[in-house]
Amino acid sequence: MTEQTPARQASHANRATRAEIWRLIKPFWVSEEKWKAWALLLAILALNLGMVYINVRLNSWNRDMYNVLQSRDYPQFKSLLWQFSGLAFVFVAIAIYSVYLKQALQIRWRYWMSTRYLDRWLAHRAYYRIEQGQEGRLSDNPDQRIAEDLHALTSDTLSLVLGFISSSVTLFSFIHILWSVSGPLSFTALGQSWVIPGYMVWFVIAYAAIGSGVVWWIGRPLVGLSFNQERFEANFRFGLIRVREHAEAVALYRGEPQERAQLTARLDDIRENWWNIMRLTKKLNVAVNFYGQFAVIFPMLVSAPRYFSGAISLGVLMQISDAFGQVQDALSWFINAFTTLASWKASINRLAGFHADVERAAGMPRTLAVTQHGGSAVTLEGVQLSFPDGSLMLRRLDARVESGEHVLISGPSGCGKSTLIRAMADIWPYGEGRIALPQDAPAMFLPQRSYLPIGTLRAALSYPAAEGSFEDALITRYLGLCRLAHLASRLDVAANWSQALSPGEQQRLAFVRVFLNRPRLVFLDEASSAMDGETEEALYAALPRELPGVTVISIAHRETLARFHDVRWKFVPPAAGEGAGHRVEALPIAA
Structure with a gap:
């Protein structure tokens, strides 16, 4: 989860084009899942058409029932009740399986998209490069994009598409009925006689058009407000998680007032934006509810003169009212779906931004090449490192580390030592x-703060290998070597080990991983800074003993570790007139 960069994100809130929408939706429907997906979609459409057909039958049943009630025909009344029971049973069965199949299609689509987005996010270390390149980002919180927005995209897209198709079929089915039963409207105006055939059809079209226009005009800002609400909610969650992750540091600093102030400020953003949503929703509900309530009585009002004149029966009056309601509801699809449309559009915008960020990170030009060769040495040729803004961090470095050689990197804080390790790990793209x-020669990189996945201790020790890759006896041996013997009885205990273990214990656990995985190249980025000096020296001494011939490149500030290395790469700040960028001096370390 990451902090927001709101300026460009806000400007992107309404900019997802139709091409971007199609690019998000299309892949699943042409993938290896397409046949099952299309089969499910067609089955759902068939069931929805069946529901429309039953509604048409119920419209005729409605007319017959009210005519029977008007004529007090009891035998026909009982017959119509049996007929209704059959129609209702079929309708319920269709409705149940329509929802069931829709949910099945939704989870298939969501699972397929989530796995593909996970692949893209994790491939080429895009997740890392997105976090590093904060400027120019169009999205925030990749975890939310994958977990929530993909869920919203699949759910809302299916609901909107199926609802639109169902409304369209309902419209064409009932508009014919409404035309035939409403008859002509005759009146005199401006000294002439006028006749409007199927007048109820024209009334309902005008009614729905005016209502849709009013709702669209009132609700336009809802897309941007929904986009911002998700952004503010994510910022608030991010702040809460940060307090959890750094609970000890916050407590030691007595930083509760500052954390409360920051969290309250983010909560204020949520509240202010929510009030804007509330005010807009209130206006929207006024329009929608007036529109819906007046639609109940409107067909009665315009049909009443024909009924009281004896031109139509009570059954036909009720049939007109029902058909008007069906047509009006179909034409009101936009009004009824407006809130869902706003939420769907906001999700589309966020996913489009996330997709663009991933594509940009994966396609970032690589002027700093990290390759593999058939030799045994690590070589650096003309390596220069830059900051993301292009300013020079490290001037040209040409170096060679032979197999089994141990190199100590030293220099002032912030000079680029860790960045050089990142470049050799192929996660720092800025440079040449x-x-x-x-x-x-398999490699392992140990950062200063080790990553410990939540789960069993055995899984944390085996990482990045799978749990169960190593025998318990071997794990126990290396736990003892790294002075973690007290953890040997807790291998099957699941916990948040980054919270349960001290920083020094976490770093020693990382060394256990090194000994278990047996790499040929080990990169240590202040990986022992939280250990006591005796333990630190013991583990450095154990590396060549347990891993004969291992090549070690490490960053450390304690001079006592120099004796475990052969060469020192010393970062030297630029002299006056040399310009920006540190240079590296390679110095032998006396035995």
């Missing part, structure tokens, strides 16, 4: 030159 790693 070429870094070549041995092809047959």
